[in-house]
Amino acid sequence: MSNEKYYVPHGTYWPIIGSIGISTLFVGFANHMHQVGWGWPVMLLGFSIVAFMLFGWIGTVVNESISGTYNKQVDRSFRWGMSWFIFSEVMFFAAFFGALLYARTLSVPWLAGADNNVFTPELWEGFKATWPLISTPGEVGQNGTMFSTNFKLVDAWGLPALNTALLLSSGVTITYAHHALRSGHRNALVAWMIATIALGVLFLGFQITEYGHAYHDGLKLTSGIYGSTFYLLTGFHGFHVTVGVIMLTVILYRIQKGHFNADNHFAFEGVAWYWHFVDVVWLGLFIFVYWL
């Protein structure tokens, strides 16, 4: 059967390596949380296997791509894959934003007796619905609580605004990089890419500093629903920025190697879109966590 129209790759070990790695990571993590001594090293081992798999697998694909193995159809399959992967990421963040909005507009007022919950004030006598939640129902109630809210609020005009400015500028610089790539200006492309990565790293640095301040001022994961949503939203966002910075660095390396041209640069487009997505999520965070 001569097949000129389609491309089907030959067998591969990367998936099974990935499965072993990710299971090792999770089993190690679960044991670590249960205070089992070997949990931590096993988790690291799993993480290294996953990293090894990702670099190996993506490296294989990159090599096949630059040796001209792929046709337009394969290229389109990658585009479909990336788009729907991104959609799944949107839905993942939607779950956490949903939790934030639910807590603010429904469950916290309900705890103070809003709507038809007329009896709840008797359960939590003296509880007042505020956002950010400065005292949890458990604290004002009789039974005590593990959630303590003795924290100072993060000022929106401090590091958060600076970080927003940084990340937005990185959105601007990557747009310039995109433009440079499309019009074939290599040097400008490299410069804008380096700027983007630098802004991303700077963002992460400030984010860690802000966590330090917030933690010092008493805002912890255990500070009730405000701390929970604050840390999970910003934490998962920070994780995505980290992944984005790594991907941008890989793209920069590939630009140096001359893998892209003005008409053929899907990997760049995918990563650029991802970066824009991370940027928009931050804007949403900035507005919904600090402002509205």
Place this chain on the structure above:
Amino acid sequence: MSSTTTAAAHDEHHHGPEKGLLRWIKTTNHKDIGTLYLWFSFLMLLIGGALAMGIRAELLQPGLQLFEPQFFNQLTTMHGLIMVFGAIMPAFVGLANWLIPMMVGAPDMALPRMNNWSFWILPFAGAILISTFFMEGGAPAFGWTFYAPLSTTFAPDSTDFFIFAIHLLGFSSIMGSINIIATVLNMKAPEMRLMDMPLFVWTWLITSFLLIGAMPVLAGAVTMMLTDRNFGTAFFDATGGGDPVMFQHIFWFFGHPEVYIMILPAFGIVSHIIPTFARKPLFGYSSMVYATASIAFLSYIVWAHHMFLTGMPVAGELYFMYATMLIAVPTGVKVFNWVATMWKGSLTFETPMLWALSFVFLFTIGGFSGLMLGIAPADIQYHDTYFVVAHFHYVLVTGALWGIIAAVFYWLPKWTGKMYNETLGKVHFWWSLISVNVVFFPQHFLGLAGMPRRIPDYALQFADFNYISSIGAFSFGLSFLLFTYIVVDCIRNGKPAEARPWYSAKGLEWTLSSPAAYHSFGEPPTRAEILAESQHS
């Protein structure tokens, strides 16, 4: 289309599969991966079924007979999780792998390496999930819906392993559905238009959108569970300002699309089988497509009908009740289309047709009991009773599982190149049909009389129906031994099958030889071939 394939890839086409175990580990072939999925899901079906046998053995008579209540709860929880995430969903992905490339005239799936990964995560996830039985404190025991705070504050340590198993299963499903979308939309023959696609392809395409929309939300839910359990967050804890009901909202935002994920592909399968054995084109092809899409859309906006008793505002109850009723409309369109397809057809009743016909009948019963449950005031009576158990087993066993078994008999000749034993197939069908109704039909009465679900013991007035139900369950369980025998016998000793073993079957897969070649279509089929095999002409 530019045409550059490397020598390495080219060799593969000539040589076919590798030898030995490595073939299955390294494979990027849609048929190999489909086979792996199907056997894996069958193994999970047997494990989940064994747990169900344990449940029914305990419920055979009132009083605590065999198990401690805590272990009984582990059985019901793990039965549900294994059947939903281990048996039904992977079986459908396996069928998609086998059939979609053949149905759209493609050589393989669009992203074959990722296809391999989406399968090979499953055995690890399944192993982690099942290993919780052997951990201190036992397996999760909070029901497959894992409501907080049962699953957070009051759950055993093994819950964290369960959470990670769910994460892994979610990765697998998301990758599988991304692959199916890319295959359908990018790999279908250039001459095939969207409204030429067979219904199994359509239903799976729509199911994939449901999966990609719903699974990440589940991942979010279990992640919040994880941090609530281990890092002191307060998402589902009212003392910290959170809300256990919020867990139910997030869970069912996933959970309701999930039930359609498990039934839409079965709709597609039945829409292939009924026209074949009625020897008529499918009635209302395009209305089938639109009905499937409407069901999928509606499935995202009705989730809280699972939560009528949580104290929602009345306006919410009304909205979710009416929206739920609305789903009956597109579903009714489908049922009437199947019936109209058979109208004045020259029907014959080979095994796949028997399964498909009983699917239509029994799934409709499950659908009607679902409507009863969707009426908010009535649900106050039915909620968390055996009526609910009867309802979702009618849609999942005689719906989803029935569709899968029908598909196995219908396409087995194409997969193996051999025919199964028709007599044994019919015996197995009637055996299953009778016993499954003996199991689940009395559970309607038990539920209406007020027997709650998820308990190991019950009041004396429920004894007779429980006894009948358990006897039926043992019989239904045994029928799977015959099923295994029929399939293995077909693979080993079946008579060679023709390329088109069903005389009037339509679809591109029947233009391939039986068994189909390792890579399905080398050259995409032409417009004339596609039209000749289309379902609506």
Place this chain on the structure above:
Amino acid sequence: MDFVVIAIIIVIFFSLGSAVIGMLRGGREGSDKMFKALRVRVSLSVFLFLLLMFASFMGWIEPNNILPTQ
């Protein structure tokens, strides 16, 4: 003011989505569509940030302070 902010966010999301469609289409034409959509989204985001600063300066909007939510 809140509604203006939310409306702009929605428009930003739409332009992101439109960029995906461009990426999906591929080729020069898709690339153009993607680039233009992303340019819209970046400009809007910067505008929104400046608007927030301005509004806050003018006192039309205040950061999340401890206020009863009802």
